[in-house]
Amino acid sequence: MAQRLSHPSAAGHPWARLSGALHRWRLQHAHAQVAQRRAQLAHWLDGVDAATFERNGFLVKRHVLPDAQFEALCQQVLHQRAPAHEMLQGDTVTRHIAVGPALLQAAPALAALLQGRLWSGLTRYVAAADHAPETFVQTLVTHTRPMARDPQTWLHADSHRPLMKAWFFLNDVGDDEAPLCYVPGSHRLTPARLDWESQHAEEAAERGRPPAPHGLYRVDKHELGSMGLGHPARLVVPANTLIVADTFGFHKRAQAKRPTMRVELWAGGHRHQGAPAGPLGHWVQRLGGHLNNGQHHHADPWHARGPTPPGVLPHWRPQDAACDDARHGAY
Numbered sequence: 001m002a003q004r005l006s007h008p009s010a011a012g013h014p015w016a017r018l019s020g021a022l023h024r025w026r027l028q029h030a031h032a033q034v035a036q037r038r039a040q041l042a043h044w045l046d047g048v049d050a051a052t053f054e055r056n057g058f059l060v061k062r063h064v065l066p067d068a069q070f071e072a073l074c075q076q077v078l079h080q081r082a083p084a085h086e087m088l089q090g091d092t093v094t095r096h097i098a099v100g101p102a103l104l105q106a107a108p109a110l111a112a113l114l115q116g117r118l119w120s121g122l123t124r125y126v127a128a129a130d131h132a133p134e135t136f137v138q139t140l141v142t143h144t145r146p147m148a149r150d151p152q153t154w155l156h157a158d159s160h161r162p163l164m165k166a167w168f169f170l171n172d173v174g175d176d177e178a179p180l181c182y183v184p185g186s187h188r189l190t191p192a193r194l195d196w197e198s199q200h201a202e203e204a205a206e207r208g209r210p211p212a213p214h215g216l217y218r219v220d221k222h223e224l225g226s227m228g229l230g231h232p233a234r235l236v237v238p239a240n241t242l243i244v245a246d247t248f249g250f251h252k253r254a255q256a257k258r259p260t261m262r263v264e265l266w267a268g269g270h271r272h273q274g275a276p277a278g279p280l281g282h283w284v285q286r287l288g289g290h291l292n293n294g295q296h297h298h299a300d301p302w303h304a305r306g307p308t309p310p311g312v313l314p315h316w317r318p319q320d321a322a323c324d325d326a327r328h329g330a331y
Contacts, residue, residue, distance in 0.1 A: 016205040023160070023201035024194055030161040031189045037128035044121030057187030058245035059122055060235060064168065069109055070240045074170050076107035077137055078263065081307040086314055089301070090150035092178075092253075093314045095139040096266070096302070103137075110265075113168070122244040123267055127164035137310045138167075138266035142178055143259040144314070153255045155183070155224075155232065156216035158247040160197060162187065166244040168265040173237050176257035180243060181232035183224065187249035192227040219250050263310045 042050060053059050065073065080103060086095045097103070104111040113119055114135060123133050142150070158165070173179045186193075200217070224230070234254060235243060245251065247268075 016202040019205035020198040020202035024198045027160055027189060027194060027197055034128040034162040038125055041125045041128065041130060044117075044125045049122070050125075053126065053246075056182075056184040057249040058182050058184075058235075058243060059126075060237065061118065061122070061242040061244075062238065062240070064118060064240055064242050065109075065113065069112070073107065073109035073113060076109055077103075077170070078309065078311045080106055080137075081309050084305040084308045085302040086305055087301045087303070088144070089152060091143055091145045091148040092150040092152070093139075093141040093144050095141075095305070095308070095310070095314060096136040097308070097310060099135040099137060099265070113265075119166075119168075119242065122242070123164060123166050126162075126166075126244050126246055128162065129164075133164065133166070133267040135265060135267040137263065139261065139263050139310050139314075140178065141259075141261045141314055142256040150253065150255070151216060152253045153178075154216065154218050155181070155220070155250050155252045156218045157186075157250055158216065160217065160248070162246050162248045164244065164268065165247050166242065166265075166267040168242045169237060169239050169262065170264055171262040172239050173235075173241075173262065175234065175236045177260045177262065178253050178256040179237070180235045180245075181252050181254050182235065182245060183229050183232045183250040185249075186224075186227075186229050186251075187246040189248075190227065196223060196227055224250070261311075261313065 045053070049059055064070075080097075082097045082103060084095050084097045086093055099110070099114070104114070114132070120132065124130055127133055167180065196219075221231075229250070232250070232252065237243070
């Protein structure tokens with residue numbers, strides 16, 4: 001049985017305790033709404049996929065397209081030049097090219113994938129939203145700066161609400177090439193997870209900080225154990241694989257052990273899903289802002305680039321120095 005987390009800040013300021021209580025209510029409300037919406041969208045999934053997602057919090061679909069169709073998609077996508085945005089986090093550069101009408105017209109194999117039942121069904125169900133997600137051609141390049149760690153390689157949750165992200169890989173993802181890691185079952189809002197979330201909200205309110213200063217809700221292996229969760233699974237997959245996950249669950253991108261560049265389709269967003277609805281939700285959000293000393297703004301990390309093919313290295317040059325998870329601890 002999972003050990004219930006203690007609340008060292010419970011004896012602190014009443015505002016901190018109220019912040020924790022409001023955070024707990026918002027989580028319960030958001031997850032209940034998402035569960036109801038997913039039930040309404042269950043026709044998109046078969047019983048096996050629904051049970052697998054409920055158990056693990058993610059789905060892995062290999063060999064999504066026939067070989068000829070996959071080759072056509074790669075050729076059509078990789079040879080397109082389009083305006084891009086790039087972000088540098090630690091040693092990793094992420095480039096996004098938005099998938100819009102022009103790209104879909106130039107890449108009919110891409111359009112067929114995104115309009116097909118598998119992509120549409122899995123992304124809509126996990127997002128609990130019956131519309132297509134915002135999608136990008138994403139290029140990932142590691143080891144662009146020595147001795148700088150990508151914050152995405154810390155085990156974390158993206159949000160305190162259920163949140164869908166999807167990856168369709170155009171390259172193989174080896175064990176040493178920054179595979180996605182996910183803690184199975186960590187997407188469920190258990191009593192122990194509620195305690196952990198409330199405790200962090202209270203501590204943040206006492207310090208006058210947002211619950212996730214860098215936009216990531218980090219967790220360590222001791223906290224995982226307290227919540228009755230195990231180790232993350234490393235999702236090493238071949239090209240032509242689709243992964244769809246609820247990133248309320250704890251996950252990370254493993255650190256690449258050598259310079260790596262890969263191209264994938266990436267979808268995410270729907271951050272509005274599960275937000276408290278109606279006048280009560282509006283006042284809860286306002287009160288939550290006061291408890292955390294107002295709004296906390298972060299500079300936009302994305303930088304506009306001119307028309308760029310997805311498979312071209314960014315301006316930063318890769319370095320030879322390798323690093324692995326053991327160098328910084330298991331988590």
